[in-house]
Amino acid sequence: xxxxxxxxxxxxxxxxxxxxxxxxxxxxxxxxxxxxxxxxxxxxxxxxxxxxxxxxxxxxxxxxxxxxxxxxxxxxxxxxxxxxxxxxxxxxxxxxxxxxxxxxxxxxxxxxxxxxxxxxxxxxxxxxxxxxxxxxxxxxxxxxxxxxxxxxxxxxxxxxxxxxxxxxxxxxxxxxxxxxxxxxxxxxxxxxxxxxxxxxxxxxxxxxxxxxxxxxxxxxxxxxxxxxxxxxxxxxxxxxxxxxxxxxxxxxxxxxxxxxxxxxxxxxxxxxxxxxxxxxxxxxxxxxxxxxxxxxxxxxxxxxxxxxxxxxxxxxxxxxxxxxxxxxxxxxxxxxxxxxxxxxxxxxxxxxxx
Amino acid sequence: xxxxxxxxxxxxxxxxxxxxxxxxxxxxxxxxxxxxxxxxxxxxxxxxxxxxxxxxxxxxxxxxxxxxxxxxxxxxxxxxxxxxxxxxxxxxxxxxxxxxxxxxxxxxxxxxxxxxxxxxxxxxxxxxxxxxxxxxxxxxxxxxxxxxxxxxxxxxxxxxxxxxxxxxxxxxxxxxxxxxxxxxxxxxxxxxxxxxxxxxxxxxxxxxxxxxxxxxxxxxxxxxxxxxxxxxxxxxxxxxxxxxxxxxxxxxxxxxxxxxxxxxxxxxxxxxxxxxxxxxxxxxxxxxxxxxxxxxxxxxxxxxxxx
Numbered sequence: 001x002x003x004x005x006x007x008x009x010x011x012x013x014x015x016x017x018x019x020x021x022x023x024x025x026x027x028x029x030x031x032x033x034x035x036x037x038x039x040x041x042x043x044x045x046x047x048x049x050x051x052x053x054x055x056x057x058x059x060x061x062x063x064x065x066x067x068x069x070x071x072x073x074x075x076x077x078x079x080x081x082x083x084x085x086x087x088x089x090x091x092x093x094x095x096x097x098x099x100x101x102x103x104x105x106x107x108x109x110x111x112x113x114x115x116x117x118x119x120x121x122x123x124x125x126x127x128x129x130x131x132x133x134x135x136x137x138x139x140x141x142x143x144x145x146x147x148x149x150x151x152x153x154x155x156x157x158x159x160x161x162x163x164x165x166x167x168x169x170x171x172x173x174x175x176x177x178x179x180x181x182x183x184x185x186x187x188x189x190x191x192x193x194x195x196x197x198x199x200x201x202x203x204x205x206x207x208x209x210x211x212x213x214x215x216x217x218x219x220x221x222x223x224x225x226x227x228x229x230x231x232x233x234x235x236x237x238x239x240x241x242x243x244x245x246x247x248x249x250x251x252x253x254x255x256x257x258x259x260x261x262x263x264x265x266x267x268x269x270x271x272x273x274x275x276x277x278x279x280x281x282x283x284x285x286x287x288x289x290x291x292x293x294x295x296x297x298x299x300x301x302x303x304x305x306x307x308x309x310x311x312x313x314x315x316x317x318x319x320x321x322x323x324x325x326x327x328x329x330x331x332x333x334x335x336x337x338x339x340x341x342x343x344x345x346x347x348x349x350x351x352x353x354x
Numbered sequence: 355x356x357x358x359x360x361x362x363x364x365x366x367x368x369x370x371x372x373x374x375x376x377x378x379x380x381x382x383x384x385x386x387x388x389x390x391x392x393x394x395x396x397x398x399x400x401x402x403x404x405x406x407x408x409x410x411x412x413x414x415x416x417x418x419x420x421x422x423x424x425x426x427x428x429x430x431x432x433x434x435x436x437x438x439x440x441x442x443x444x445x446x447x448x449x450x451x452x453x454x455x456x457x458x459x460x461x462x463x464x465x466x467x468x469x470x471x472x473x474x475x476x477x478x479x480x481x482x483x484x485x486x487x488x489x490x491x492x493x494x495x496x497x498x499x500x501x502x503x504x505x506x507x508x509x510x511x512x513x514x515x516x517x518x519x520x521x522x523x524x525x526x527x528x529x530x531x532x533x534x535x536x537x538x539x540x541x542x543x544x545x546x547x548x549x550x551x552x553x554x555x556x557x558x559x560x561x562x563x564x565x566x567x568x569x570x571x572x573x574x575x576x577x578x579x580x581x582x583x584x585x586x587x588x589x590x591x592x593x594x595x596x597x598x599x600x601x602x603x604x605x606x607x608x609x610x611x612x613x614x615x616x617x618x619x620x621x622x623x624x625x626x627x628x629x630x631x632x633x634x635x636x637x638x639x640x641x642x643x644x645x646x647x648x649x650x651x652x653x654x655x656x657x658x659x660x661x
Contacts, residue, residue: 061519172607202378203546203590207603210592214600229520232549236592236601260595273524275550276594277576293489293519 017088018049019191019223020073020108025082027065027072027247031297038297042068044247044304046082050191053221055214057238057255059228059270063293065247066227070193073225074110075101087190106136109184111194115176115201119168125179126164132186151182156212174205181212191223192216198233210237231274235259240329243267246294246304248320253330263332266305303334311336356611358384360564361402366508366540373555373572374544375587377608381564382544386510389542390429391419406508425455428501430494432513437497438485444496445481448503455504467503473536474499474529491522498530505537512544527554549591552576560584563609563619570646580648582626618651626652 027043043065050056058066072079075096083091086107093100109132112118119128129148133139139147152160155178168176177197184192194213198206210233216222226237234241235255242252243264251264262268292307300306302317309316315335324337359381366372374382387393389404391411404411406427411419423429431437439447448467449460457463471478474495485493494514501509511530515523531554534541545551551558552572559569560583568581579585583604590603606623609615615622621632631651640653 061521203548203587204377204604204607207590207592207601211600211602231520232592232594235594236598255598256595269521271594273521274594275520275547275553277549277552277591278594279553293522 016052018085019052019054019087020050020225021083021085021088022049022073023047023083023085023091025069025072025084026080027068027077028080040296041247041299042296043072043079044299046249048242048249048252050223050225052190052223053217054240055217055224055226055238057226057228057234057241058244059231059234059241060244061229061270061293063246063296064244066229066244067195068247069244070110070195070225070227074108074193075104076110102136106187107189108191108193109187109189111177111180111184111192111197113196113199115173115180116168118180119176119183121168124165124167125171125176128179129183129186132183136187138186138188147186148182151185152179154185154216155179155182156208157182172205173201174208177201177205177209178212181209181216185216189222191225193225193227195227196229197226199228199230206233213237231259231270243270246296246299248304249333250305251330251332251334253327253332257327257330263326263330263337264305264334265309265311265336267332269308357400358397358564358611359388362559362561362564362566364542364559364566364569366542368507368540369534369538370557371534371541371543371555373551373558374542374561375546375548375551375558376561377546377587377604379608379611380561382546382561383512384564385561386429386512386542386544390423390427390510391416392429421455424451424501424506425504426506427508427510428504428506429510429512430497430501430514432516438493440485443482443484444488448481448500451500452503457504467499470499470503473533474502491518491526494518494522494526495529498526502533502537502539506539508540508542509534510542510544513546514543516545516547547591548587560587563614564611565619565649566647567620567649568647574643574646580642580646580653581620581650582624582652583620586623586625618649628652 025043025046029040029042030037031040032038046069048056058069060066068077071077073084075092085091086104092104096104119125126148129151130144133144133147148164149160152158152163157163157175157178163171163175171179198209201209213224213226214237217224226234228234238255240253241255241258243250243258243266245266251258251262251267258267259271262271294304294307300317302319303309303321306312306316313335321333321335323331323333325331326337362385364372374385376382388399389411391414393399399412402412406422438444445467449463452463452466457466468478468481471481476492476495476499480488480492480496488496498514515526518526543551543555552575555572557569558572558575559566560581561567562583568575568579568584575584579588586604589601592601604623609619609622615633617633617635618624618637621627624632628651635651637649637651638654639647639649642648642653
């Protein structure tokens with residue numbers, strides 16, 4: 001029953017270009033009436049990459065910028081600044097042509113959170129999965145039927161013939177989400193962006209969708225960005241976990257390290273807050289979440305976590321901390337850790353992590 | 355007619371937290387509604403009793419039930435925004451609730467409400483606010499405060515924090531736990547999140563297809579789940595640490611309550627099904643090591659049946 005969830009492709013050794021590379025990705029929105037406009041800093045200066053065959057878990061609370069991240073990567077929203085590169089190609093231009101966008105989206109596809117609203121209720125699911133095949137010219141028309149059947153089989157909707165001509169309302173939530181996965185796979189992308197794909201599903205269905213995504217990653221060397229607020233799910237799915245807060249990336253590293261030895265005070269807070277049957281709630285609990293979630297229209301000048309951080313120092317208030325390496329492919333944006341270039345990577349000055 | 359909850363026995367002691375877990379549609383919420391007399395027609399309690407301090411709630415008139423609710427038995431449901439009236443200040447909703455239970459003096463009512471606000475850690479300035487001015491977490495705290503304002507002895511919580519972020523969830527549960535210790539009310543905590551329940555409940559009942567299939571102390575249930583369904587449900591929750599192993603969870607889907615299979619309703623999905631027995635014969639209720647009850651054929655020869 002138990003097979004380890006190891007990545008198919010070694011990440012560090014891989015000399016191949018990352019499937020996704022994002023530099024300085026920033027997204028601001030204007031809100032409010034004319035004259036009283038405010039800027040929402042939804043995403044601030046995100047740097048990260050996703051290797052071939054890798055699952056990156058993107059974790060954070062509501063408003064942390066997780067969804068904005070994948071929407072800008074997919075160009076559903078235009079980034080305010082920053083570079084997006086797919087498979088080592090040219091960075092997307094600031095105003096990409098339709099042709100360039102289409103090319104981009106052939107490589108990067110999305111799975112939506114809500115399987116109830118993300119399929120067209122007026123059409124059969126066959127139609128929904130055929131559309132990307134045709135839009136991207138994946139197969140000739142004569143082969144579409146077979147291609148859709150294959151996709152349904154891949155996502156576990158078998159026998160495919162039983163499902164093809166149904167409408168979304170005739171399917172359960174889990175089955176719809178499988179159709180959503182099939183539609184995303186139709187373009188034969190290198191990268192799937194999954195926005196909380198399991199949060200609206202029941203417990204048993206949740207695991208089966210996560211297993212489906214892991215199987216696809218193994219069988220097709222797909223890369224996956226798995227957005228979630230569920231730490232246990234992120235740990236189960238991901239090779240690396242990235243922690244977001246108020247539009248900032250605060251920590252990124254191998255799942256076992258980020259969850260086993262969280263470094264950033266915010267990661268530590270999240271880890272302590274997560275339901276844990278191994279925990280001893282109410283017996284040793286001194287859980288005290290101070291402060292309110294951040295206001296994205298008036299972020300503090302320094303680290304966004306300052307108002308809630310138990311270890312805050314003067315320097316945190318003025319400037320965003322530099323990135324520090326605290327392990328192999330593990331970095332954290334917090335002054336509590338030695339700087340990468342001072343010869344003591346990973347020297348933790350912080351209190352013992354959870 | 356569809357039977358949604360079938361022959362459930364459950365007790366809650368003073369100050370105790372009893373958790374109820376199971377997949378969607380297993381009857382968790384219907385059980386809570388039935389126990390509190392809140393079932394809407396055509397739903398009704400067909401048989402059985404709900405004893406609260408000796409009184410059978412099923413036999414009470416709607417008026418009698420109403421006087422018990424809020425003052426003796428309170429409920430908090432998942433969608434707090436649907437509970438609070440959007441066009442009334444929080445203050446007035448508190449005063450209304452208390453007035454209905456005989457707290458006529460608005461000074462006394464206000465004092466009580468403010469005290470409860472402090473207990474659930476809502477800043478008093480929100481007292482005069484409208485629900486939309488509160489964050490989701492604060493609103494849920496306000497609903498909990500409302501449920502506790504008359505100091506009931508029993509609180510039903512139906513997925514009270516499911517819609518909230520994990521940090522907010524934890525801090526609300528922490529407050530609730532502190533309050534329970536201070537005020538000594540019993541809790542029935544309903545959630546699909548078994549990981550969470552193991553942490554906060556004293557005892558847990560696992561429901562499947564409208565029936566309790568296993569009931570045990572939370573720690574025992576977690577360390578040694580006996581019913582195959584409990585085991586399967588637990589393996590649907592990935593752990594937060596340790597080696598990352600593939601989990602298989604539960605295969606198949608819950609049965610249609612209109613056409614329950616014969617024998618054990620979990621048999622069609624059960625990895626340990628005893629062919630020829632489980633699909634035909636209703637599983638017995640077995641008491642295993644003292645405090646645990648398992649409804650499963652696997653244990654029928656090992657231990658004595660429950661009464």
